[in-house]
Amino acid sequence: MPPRDDQDYEAKRQQIIDGALQVFSSEGFEKATNKDIARAARINSPGLIYHYFKDKTDLFRQVVEERAPILQLVTHGDDFMESEPREVLTMFADSFVTMMDNRAGLAMFKMMLAESTRKPAVAAIFNKVGPWRGFNYLRRYLEHQMDLGRLRRIDPGAAVRCFMGPLVAYMIMREIFVQEDAQSLSPETMVTTTVDLFLYGLEVNRNHEGAGEG
Amino acid sequence: MPPRDDQDYEAKRQQIIDGALQVFSSEGFEKATNKDIARAARINSPGLIYHYFKDKTDLFRQVVEERAPILQLVTHGDDFMESEPREVLTMFADSFVTMMDNRAGLAMFKMMLAESTRKPAVAAIFNKVGPWRGFNYLRRYLEHQMDLGRLRRIDPGAAVRCFMGPLVAYMIMREIFVQEDAQSLSPETMVTTTVDLFLYGLEVNRNHEGAGEG
DNA sequence: TAATCTTGATTGATTAGTCAATCAAATACA
DNA sequence: TGTATTTGATTGACTAATCAATCAAGATTA
Secondary structure, three states: OOOOHHHHHHHHHHHHHHHHHHHHHHHHOOHHHHHHHHHHHOOOHHOOOOOOOOOOHHHHHHHHHHHHHHOOOOOOOOOOOOOOEEEEHHHHHHHHHHHHHHHHHHHHHHHHHHHHHHHHHHHHHHHHHHHHHHHHHHHHHHHHHOOOOEEEOOOOOHHHHHHHHHHHHHHHHHHHHHHHHHOOOHHHHHHHHHHHHHHHHOOOOOOOOOOOOO | OOOOOOHHHHHHHHHHHHHHHHHHHHHHOOOOOOHHHHHHHHOOOOHHHHOOOOOOHHHHHHHHHHHHHHOOOOOOOEEEOOOOOHHHHHHHHHHHHHHHHHHHHHHHHHHHHHHHHHHHHHHHHHHHHHHHHHHHHHHHHHHHHHOOOOEEOHHHHHHHHHHHHHHHHHHHHHHHHOOOHHHHHOOHHHHHHHHHHHHHHHEEEOOOOOOOOO
C-alpha cells in the first residue's frame, strides 16, 4: 500500500527512529517503552509506531541498521596505503574521537556496548559496520607499512588493538565511568600521546635514538 | 528475627547471589525474571528470594557489592613501587587477563559494561572497586618510575590508558564482538606485545637487545 | 470519495512482589 | 529418651501494575 506521500512518510519514519535511538540508548531495549519512544519522537500515540514498524524488535533493528554507520571510521579505500604512519594514524584516531563528540555518535557507542553484551546477533551487526571494518582497514595498512619496512614487524592484530585500545578505554572511562581525570585529559592530548607512543615503539627510522629490529 | 542457623542462612544467600549473577549477566537487570533467578540458584520458589533480599534491586546491589571485588587487579600496596617496569606491568596485565579466564570474572566484566552504561550509580560502584582502583595504582607506579628516570615523562593518565587500553579492547573484541582473529590471538601474545610495545616506547635505558643499566 | 494517517482505548500476557499456609529443625520439657 | 513447642524456611497461589501489540473509529489528504 503506497503511502500518501513518500517524503512525509519517510520523514516521519526517521523522526521515530531518532526518538527511538535516544530512548534505546538511555534506557536500554527492554526498559524503553513505546510511550517513551512516542514522546521522544514527538508523536502523540504509541500506536502510531506500529504503522511504521512491525514491532519493537523491528524498530530496534532499523535504528541499528540505519544509524550504526555513524560508527564507521574513515576508510578511504587504498588511498592512504602509502601515506606516512603518523598522518594516517592521527587521522584515524581523530575520526574516532570526533565521532564521540556527536550526540548520536555517543548514543550509538553506548548502545553498542550495552546491547551487544547480551545479544550476539546485535553484536554481529555492530561489529560489521564498526569495529571489524575499522580494525581490518587499519590492520591492512599496518601490515603494508611493515612490508615497506617503515614499521617493526609485530603481530598485526595485536598492533591494531595496541593502537585503538587506548582510545576506546579513554572513551569508556570518560563517558561510562565518569572519571574526573578523564575529563581533564583532553581528546587531543590522548590522540597525540597514543600516536606518539605507538610510533615511538614501532617506527624503524627512529629520530628519537636507535634500536630497531634485528 | 535471627536465622535458624547462621551458616545455612549465609550459604543459601550466597547460592542465590551466584544464580542471580549468572542471570543478570546473561539477561540484564530488567529482563532477568525472578523465576529465572530461582531456577539458576536451584531454589524452588521465586518467593524465597524475598526472604533473603528486600527486592530485585536490593538483590542486584548485593550481587554487585559482593562479587565486584573479583574485578580487582593485583595491588600490593607499595611493595612493587621500586620493581622493574617489565616485571610489574607483566604482572598487572596477567592479572587482568587471568580474571577473564574465570566464569564469574567474565560475567562481572560484561555486567559492568552493560549496566554501567545506563546507570551512573552502578557505574560508580563498579568504578570504585575496578577501573579506578587499578588505574590509580598503576598511575602512581608509573609516575614514580618517571621520577626515578626509568621511564620517559608523559601524561600519566594517558600512559595508564595506553597500557591498559589494548588489553581492555582485546577482551571486548574477543568476548563481546566475537571476532575470529581475537580467538586466535592468545592472551599471552597480547600481554607480551602490549608490555613490549609500551616499554619500547617509554623506556629510557633502552636495552631492547641485551641488558644494561644507564 | 477512497486511501492512508492518527488516535487512544482495549486486550492479553508477563512479572515484581505479597501472603497465608506448610514444613522441618531446633529447643524445652517431662 | 521421647514428645511438644517454637521459629525460621519454603512454597505456590494470588494481586496489582505494566506494557507490547491490536483495533475500530475518526481525521486528513490526494
